Amino acid sequence: MCRGRAVTWVLCGSIRVLPALAAAEPVACQRPIVRESAKFREAVSKALQGCEDKRVGGKLPPTVDCRAVPEVAAARQKAGDALQSGIARACGGRNRVCDATDVG
Numbered sequence: 001m002c003r004g005r006a007v008t009w010v011l012c013g014s015i016r017v018l019p020a021l022a023a024a025e026p027v028a029c030q031r032p033i034v035r036e037s038a039k040f041r042e043a044v045s046k047a048l049q050g051c052e053d054k055r056v057g058g059k060l061p062p063t064v065d066c067r068a069v070p071e072v073a074a075a076r077q078k079a080g081d082a083l084q085s086g087i088a089r090a091c092g093g094r095n096r097v098c099d100a101t102d103v104g
Helices: 003-056 070-091
Strands: none
Touching: 003 070
């Protein structure tokens, strides 16, 4: 009977401590997500601004959609890859991989 109470107290204590440990992890992961997202947005904005500058300067036709220009698409892809790898490095656990099938 006494052992049952001890186990109950240990389990109740664990239930109180575990959420505190779990709550610390998302905050540590949120900062890198915000940082990497800002880098992504900056890189894409810079590429779009370069295209718009060329359009205004007459180097590109005024009807060009800068979002579809290959250089901008390549910059977006590169920034997206950097975003993904940066988040995976920071939040991917021991193996630095963010994946639905990830177990490490």
